Amino acid sequence: MNGDLDVVFRAARMVTPDGEVAGAAGVRDGRIVAVEAGASGLRADRVVELAEDEVLMPGVVDAHVHVNDPGRTEWEGFASATRAAAAGGVTTIVDMPLNSIPPTCDLPALDLKRKTATSQAFVDVGFWGGAIPGNVPELRTLHEAGVSGFKCFLLHSGVDEFPPLDAEELELAMREIASFDGLLIVHAEDAHAIEHAPAAVGGAYSSFLSSRPRDAENLAVAGVVDLARATGCRVHILHVSSADLLATVDAARRDGVRITAETCPHYLTFASEEIPDGATQYKCCPPIREAANRELLWQGLREGVIDMIVTDHSPSTPDLKALDTGDFGVAWGGISSLQLGLSAVWTEAQSRGLTLVDVARWMSEAPARHAGLARKGRIAVGQDADFCVLAPDDSFVVDAATLHHKNAVTPYHGRSLAGVVRSTWLRGEKIDIEAAPQGRLLTRGE
Template identity: 65%
Template sequence: MLDLVFRARRMITPAGEVEGTVGVREGRIVAVEPLNSDLDAERVIELGLHQVLLPGLVDTHVHVNDPGRTEWETFRTATRAAAAGGVTTLVDMPLNSLPPTVDADALEVKRKAAEGRLHVDVGFWGGAVPGNLADLRDLHEAGVFGFKSFLLHSGVDEFGHLSFSEFEAALREIRKFDGLMIVHAEDGHAVKNARGRKYADFLASRPRAAENAAITRVIDLAKRTGARAHILHLSSADAIPMIAQAKADGVRITAETCPHYLTFVAEEIPDGATQFKCCPPIREATNREALWRALADGVIDYVVSDHSPSTRELKRFDTGDFGEAWGGISGLQVGLPAVWTQARRRGHTVVDVVNWMAHRPAQVAGMRHKGRIEPGYDADFCVFAPDEAFVVQADQLHHRNPVSAYHGVPLAGRVITTWLRGIRVTGDELHGDLLGREDA
């Protein structure tokens, strides 16, 4: 007898959209069979015609900020928001918490802060910062999924940024154990600090050239060292041809973008609307369409939230000054409907969205049991109604502070239920586990 069976006329597997039956035992998928299969279980869930069974989404770019800045976000609130958005696995960034995750002792502090407070499964990135080259192997062996680095000021003083020579040294070190370097690629020499309420001034202060120059160097150093490098939150479409060429040349490079770059456009952001501030910035409509084409072509590998929350006060709604406001979009809970809303307008399918938001991020991070409806994988599911619509209300989202660029935005697609290792996530109980690289 199985623990749980789903019967779905629409579900997304590695073979595409199919109808079928999924059997679960002890938190793992043990069978994927035709719809008329005689699989039985203690609990059988029959999905309606307008519901699609997806694998739980994998978001590898989340700033939880816990411990140390829990007034910004906590593990309990972030993972509740994740579950409400169909995300069953997230990987937490090493900065904005105190201490930052730049050595094995800090990783242990982070794990203790998270333990017993999780609605979904959580893994961790380590940090590559000036002076911690000798700590990278220890962090790797302690189970981090890779290493986050900045090529300009990170926004917080305790997480320093690498010079290009330090970045190359870190790449050479992690190449020894085939680690993964994930990089915020903007060249600080091309960035200015624009004060004031005008979004156009803020956008001009972080031009495409800043991303392009940094990505050029990252590609060159990845090629020179043979290390794996991943471009975070790509916003400049100008960099797409060079990433495509690097991949064609065999450079071990991947790239992500985010729902806000695929949804919003600079021309429509009001002056003073600091809820839209993020770095790199949301760019023009033509740039957005080029990002969509690169995603469709596979040059951009996947889509993750870059959920970077803060308090209302730090967004400086009192002045609307983009220079003073914290840069970050709070979008963890609404990433799936945001991407689906835009994707279907461009002729993409739910299969495409699952590839971008579950299959590929899990694959790049090296997760062997996440992001697929397939025997042997964790029984993580999202029941999704793609034709239902709603309007986002920031005060109804589960992350800690009611601030979101998506407030008031109508979206298509609603998450009906989320399941973690065969258990429905309701918000009443905490079933999330800590993940390490080897047991992901």
């Protein structure tokens, strides 16, 4: 076997599904064909020897990214998004069906999205479909075309071309998706609870926080669980910010409901008490909540109630963030963080006694499984040779102007983060973001 290897990666620290070991990974034709611990005998003409301060990790799989291309390419775009991903150790992204125009809610829109991404992707790209009023007949076709699943909103999405589902439409969609064992991923905030909350006005973050109460999440998730139980549909709760709902998710899972949940680096990093008034770069929906809530989210990860961490990278042009006025009532809600997710999570995880094995499980293995990408997310035989070379003890200060995101707006600006990505590898080849893109477009099951 050794003579047939294209490249061998050797590391004093390598993160595998079984833990962190010293060892080597052998690659042939872009796949991992051998993993050996200890003083490996793997040989190849090309050997990548990691430095003593570097760790070989599986490439991050970010299963919640808004690329906004086509239609709102000035917000991001496949070229800029995937450059940023590669710079941050991400080897696969899964693109959300909004805020592109048209949204990915039928086969022609998916075809256009794929055509747009072709020849622009520096990392591999998968796609979510959308579930909106009236498109139930499109769902099976999109599923057969290879989308990872279907996203829906239960309240206004922020863009008119992606309307929310009411209770009846949600049940129709879930029954159809259950019929082919698909997956529904839900922005779970209750529209009525939001309507009855005080409106966000002006620059006080406390005003914005009051406008998106925890009850909005809690009620929505309870309703989704009830319908999942009735229909048998697999469901996933997006960007959990309220720790209150974790008991509901845990109980539902114990009852046999097929439900998973994610949270995001910003909910695990920031706390509402620390957000300055007028700092609209922190606005996202659902919102960043209190420090005590943040610690309960970390507990949810430790206990396995929250399955994964994804960025929900949702950028916009600076004018839409209302940075000049600092008005949370009118600013676009979205955090720009695709390039920073791994370092942000590692910074917070290590301070709580957690390990890179934990981080890889939450940011690589679980999101890949969730999106139906069987060859992604692990350093194991048969997997794509997608790696992140991380220097976990090195650090840097975030300068938004130097990031590869199209627009230099992020709440991480000026923050010191641990974990420097030294290089990112896709199918055994080092990604060069100044060269021609080599990413592929993925379908569910790959």
